[in-house]
Amino acid sequence: MRWHGNGRWVSAELNFIEALRQFATHPAARGLNDDAAVLEIGKARLILTHDSLVEGVHYLHSDPPESVAWKLLAVNLSDLAAKGGTPRGAMMSYTLLSDPEWDARFAAGLGAALSHFDVALLGGDTVSAPSRVLGLTLIGEASGPVPARSGAHSGDALFVTGVIGDAGLGLKIAQGLQGNAELLAAYQRPQPQLGAGALLASVVTAMMDVSDGLLIDAGRLAAASGLCAVIDLDAVPLSPAFREYAGETREARLRAATAGDDYQLLFTSALPLPPLPVPVTRIGKMTVGEGLILADHKGPVPLPEKLGWLHGLP
């Protein structure tokens, strides 16, 4: 589940989700306030998530169809990773636009991505439509506890996997700026942290994926937990490619922390962490209060007006 932020119609979207929340009262829905639904059937604990990609909103018309297919699967796997789940299968919704070459390249890319992540395509629907809206429901399973966004405690440390900001620069490169292939790949081929998520699920108090921007998503985790997130901007992990491209000034770090599309895991814990297949960085802590507090070595950092990516590609 991802009733996520949206640039143009934020207020309309919030009203719509609030209307749905009135009747989405089944505990599996988690109040429409988490990355996924958690449905117990028989002795199985299913994790269900659905994310859509809209051309011109979530990806560029010029993006290769193969990478759009990769991304459609990867963004859903990232939600599943945040719940510690293992994928069991996918249902796809696909719009046909009289462009058989695009369709063929998408299908080839989807097959490669499914194979890479060992996910079965179970079914779906193909419709003709005036614009591309690609949807995927991922069905996963959890063998243990399924962390929510809402479980953080005051005093927990706040961590993030991998590096932040590469995908934001990758988008600029996809739009025509000069830049290296590593950054472009971070935008076009995000790597969901399934292995780390499964290992972390039993030791975190809260977990979610960073899809819309580190700051906006940290704010959501804090709000869901009824706490304040205190973030050390200097600790936000940047890649060598990011530093080379954008530097590591306060402005560059704010750019990384608000760009979105990172698909890293953001989580809180007071316990020692297990060995993980990806680097993990402690970027702050949770305290009593609400919202975000940001600082770096120079002192307090005013919150930027835009905390995350608002899904409106220029």
Next chain:
Amino acid sequence: MRWHGNGRWVSAELNFIEALRQFATHPAARGLNDDAAVLEIGKARLILTHDSLVEGVHYLHSDPPESVAWKLLAVNLSDLAAKGGTPRGAMMSYTLLSDPEWDARFAAGLGAALSHFDVALLGGDTVSAPSRVLGLTLIGEASGPVPARSGAHSGDALFVTGVIGDAGLGLKIAQGLQGNAELLAAYQRPQPQLGAGALLASVVTAMMDVSDGLLIDAGRLAAASGLCAVIDLDAVPLSPAFREYAGETREARLRAATAGDDYQLLFTSALPLPPLPVPVTRIGKMTVGEGLILADHKGPVPLPEKLGWLHGLP
């Protein structure tokens, strides 16, 4: 699952589905050739289906948002009914188009439909998009055998529930022709046959829902089973409202049998049927061969060029 027919891009769609079929080899996918996927997890037998509605393709711009919401749920429930399943929850994909009144009416209609059918909304995704593409993944569960389209035997009788053709006339009424509310409701508020489907699942050899037209869907059941469907056009059940509106000539009956949007169950069996909550009519039988053979009291009926609704609203 519904990789279903499409008027404008039939060949492109078939090519695309064929490409997916190369890697959709998990048995749960049923070869992308059934109404739903059937996934065993733990001791549960999940039934998964996804159908989308595109404005101007599957419904009219002028249709009330409440009935679009009803239809989005009902068409998926109809797929589940054809597999004898019980609904467990739904994931929705929703496009926002800067029309808050439409959104509010849709949400109210969805809440009413979910309540009517006792289905939990578990989660989903809201995206801004240039056109409306509404998707729903339905998660159901089966307690017994899950019939496929492919299980019919030569000699089985072919049955259909309810009446055929009302929704096709209802579409004309929605488009402005005079007509009664019952026909309009058949188009705007289809009634999935969940009760009948659950009772039939253990006595049928094949079952599917009639969504694109009785003839085209009977042809699909026959093809999946490697048989020929012999249909008595005179036996196709018509409502009093249909007879009053369109008569019961051969032409009227062909119109009913090719209109689509009926959401009745089409099934084959050689066994006595259990008592059912809806009328059931024997409309033919399965024989060795392939395709469709159509006849009425005057003799053989040439197959119409168009066997079903091709999802291109005029």
